[in-house]
Amino acid sequence: MAQFVAPRSRKVRILATLGPASRSPEMVERLFRAGADAFRVNMSHGAQADHAQTIATIRSLEKAVGRPTTILVDLQGPKLRVGTFAEGMAMLKTGHEFVLDRDTAPGDANRVCLPHRELFVALEDGSRLLLDDGKLVLRVLKAEHDRIETRIEVGGVLSNNKGLNVPDVVVPLAALTEKDRSDLAFALDHDIDWVALSFVQRPEDVAEARRLIQGRAALLAKIEKPAALERLESILEIADAVMVARGDLGVELPPQDVPPMQKRIVECARRMGRPVVVATQMLESMIKSPTPTRAEVSDVATAIYDGADAVMLSAESAAGDWPEESVAMMNSIADAVERDPGYAARVHFTETRDREDGVRRRDHLLHVIGVHGAPGCPGAAVRAAACADSKAGDGAAARPALGRTCGPHQGRGFV
DSSP states (O other), rough: OOOOOOOOSSSSEEEEEOOOTTTHHHHHHHHHHHHEEEEETTTTOOOOOHHHHHHHHHHHHHHHHTOOOOEEEOOOOOOBBBBBTSSOOOOOOOEEEEEEEEEOSOOSSEEOOOHHHHHHOOOOOTTEETTTTTEEEEEEEEEOOEEEEEEEOOOOOETTTTTOOOOSOOOOOOSSHHHHHHHHHHHTTTTTEEEOSSOOOOOOHHHHHHHHTTTTSSEEEOOHHHEEEEEHHHHHHHOOOOEEEEHHHHHSSSSHHHHHHHHHHHHHHHHHHHOOEEEESSTGGGGTTTSOOOOOOOHHHHHHHTSSEEEESSSSHTTTOOHHHHHHHHHHHHHHHSSSHHHHHHHOOOOOOHHHHHHHHHHHHHHHHHHOOOOTHHHHHHHHHHHHTTGHHHHHHHHHHOOOOTTTTTTOOOO
């Protein structure tokens, strides 16, 4: 029988992603004892049956150690991808023209299918298209209803079904795909604690997810699109927490713009009393190495000094060679920062907003969205869902602590 684990003394929490390297009951317990306070289930990979077993493993651990933890289910969101090539790949040469069209025939060095009709009406002349995590860059010359002509600004090899990012326009895609809706229903049926909404662009995306959740879990908005930064406060009015998702955000923004954006999101979340998670590549080298680089240690520490409520491990704990060591290292960094006599003065610099004022603002924004056309989002239903779990971010106003006080596991959270 596992031994009881006392609550941790540190304030910042560690969110560990579970995957092939870490989903066994033995490894989940080792990660928990090494310092993981919450576990992320990534719906982008694996079948629902596998995730059901992972959730059961975490709940069994809670009973064994006599302490609640937190389960965050991360929805995949809409993924934009190109079609296939006749030879499985093509070499796109810098300076040449390249066409994206709706012809499903395999592509070549001159064209490829783009199976997302929404983009053909959304793109404007001069818009950038980033392919394969930004490795290739196209510039739109002319966009028509079934054909997009581009010039290759940064060439390279493009293979089947590679991802496409569109940083310069708001893409008219719903934040929840049919897969997401299925995964959300599955997650709620398994009494998870938090839902992470991917590729949020506007507050209406968050309102739609909240309508579907109906107070059965808390809602975290992932900021990974430049469009979301333009409406950050409105998004945070409706969400219970926010994540600085530096992966896709770092693709769509120049790398040097990501650190100031991270600080802006953290500061805004703290001012509005919303818990904030900093994620992606925090200890990336520990996927293969038992020790991190000094720069990675500094990155984690800086996020904590700035006031992050949680720091997240992705592939380091999900698929890496050193999952337990990654968690232990992040735990050590967090402990060292919080022992620093200057930490408290730095982390409490932000004046947070009065809670009642925040609730009034949220209710007003939900009313506006409900009246003026959030897709399938009646205002009354959304407001009812918001009120049901509006206390989820209360802890942030005093000292942000990502937790929740609603739903079947009342009191379970990143606290």
